[in-house]
Amino acid sequence: MTAPDLADLEALALVAAARSFRGAAARSGLSASSLSDAVRRLEARLGVRLLNRTTRSVAPTEAGLRLLERLRPALAEVRAALDVVNGFRDSPTGTLRLNVPGIVGRLMLPRILPPFQAEHPGITVEVTADDQLIDVLGAGFDAGVRYGEMLEQDMIAVPLGPRVQRYALAAAPSYLERHGSPGHPRDLLGHACLRYRFLSGARPAWEFERAGQVVRVDPSGPLLANSIEMILAGAAAGLGIVFSFEDLVAPLIAEGRLVALLPDWWGEFPGPFLYCHDRRLMPAPLRAFIDHLRGPHGRW
Template identity: 65%
Template sequence: MTAASLSDLDAFMAVARARGFRGAAVARGVSPSALSTAVRRLEARMGVRLLNRTTRSVTPTEAGERLMERLAPVLAEVEGALDAVNAFRDSPTGTLRLSVPSAVARFILPSIATAFLARHPGIVLEVSADDAFIDVVAGGFDAGIRYDERLERDMIAVPIGPRVQRFVTAAAPAYLARNGRPEHPDDVLRHAAVRHRFASGHMPVWEFEKDGAVVKVRPEGPIIASSIDLEVAAAEAGLGLIYSFEGLLTPSIAAGRLVRVLEDWEQDFPGPRLYFPSRRLMPAPLRAFVDFVKAESS
């Protein structure tokens, strides 16, 4: 058996991680047929099928899974070694892939990203907005941003953006005129609510805190959505109270389309963290981003 080329191995990893040729091709900037040819060539050289292909999906075989496990750290080290040359540039080049929650993509990352890219014009930033907790290594990302989740032991985490944030509750002036203002979190149960559902299906409780007392409620209401745009529009139309990140509701509150309620019960929580694998050779675009974030926060 002849030795497999590094490019064919890399193509296999891209397709296996993306669970499809089209998605991997878009991420790599090549054609699906080029990746398909590379994977077929690799399978022919190894004498074993690595991917199960159907019209709807592509999944690794048992042999493919085993190869992925062994290849991931090796390819990461190869990429890191090649990328080390970037350290000698005045400004590094390459692609930085981030997985972030939708709220971060909406009101925290834009100002950080634009300032970072202005300083490093040779870097391409790819951002995937996903509220699920992502294994950044398995997903092919360089780093992720999340709120106060448990991180694996081999992850490094640094604060990014505001150190403290809060959830706020608000409603349209017309809704409050019809139904009155809630004065205590328990009053929320007597109001209609615009509720949020994550892609996982989880619907968070509304949590309030004052003088050490914590109150959690699960209100009912006429609309449940996974889109903050739809939720804000519904609240502005007077369909009920809305409970969300302060940054997402601030524009509507500032414009008078929503009115803040239960302000003395608002709960603070730690801001997001940038997390990434601990490795000896960090990709130059990621190193530049980490250094930028640390400098901005100092």
């Protein structure tokens, strides 16, 4: 049996990761038909079905799963080995794929990316803003940005954005006129509170800290949403109390649309980190981005 074509193996990995030929085509820039031809050619050469295809989805067979388990790290090493040449350019080229929380996409990357891309015009940055806790590297991204995650031994973490952040508590003047102001975090249990909920269904408790005392409350209210814009708009309209990133709430406080509440209880927490595999052959676009974050332009 002759060795399969490397491009056909790449096509299999792309389709399996996307769970569809159309999704893989959109991610890779190839046509769905060419990817389908590549997988059929690979299956014919190996003499075994690798993907189960239905009108709605594509999923690896048992043989396909076993092949992909060994194939993905091997393909990553091949791509990284070829990318070594990229490091000898004055400025590397290629694509950098990042998965970041929504707050990082709104507040931090708009400041970081323009100077980085001005320095490296040959690098295309693909950003997916997603608050779900997915396997970022397993989903095909080069790196992820997260808050406070435990990293495995083969991972590296690079600070991104401000090293200290806070959550701010606030409400509109019209709400406070009707309901009064809380004097302690536990008083929030008697107030209308606007809550953020992740797509997974998780609804983080509100945590406050003062002089070493930590208070966690799980208040309720008239609005529960996975859109912080909707929650902020509801708060500004007097619907209830909001508890969110200070950088998002502060402009509304400065405009007088919201009033800060219990500022002595706004606890601090570490800023986010970019994380990726600590591998010997790192893609040149990712290496350039890490160098940028570690240099003077990447300091907050």
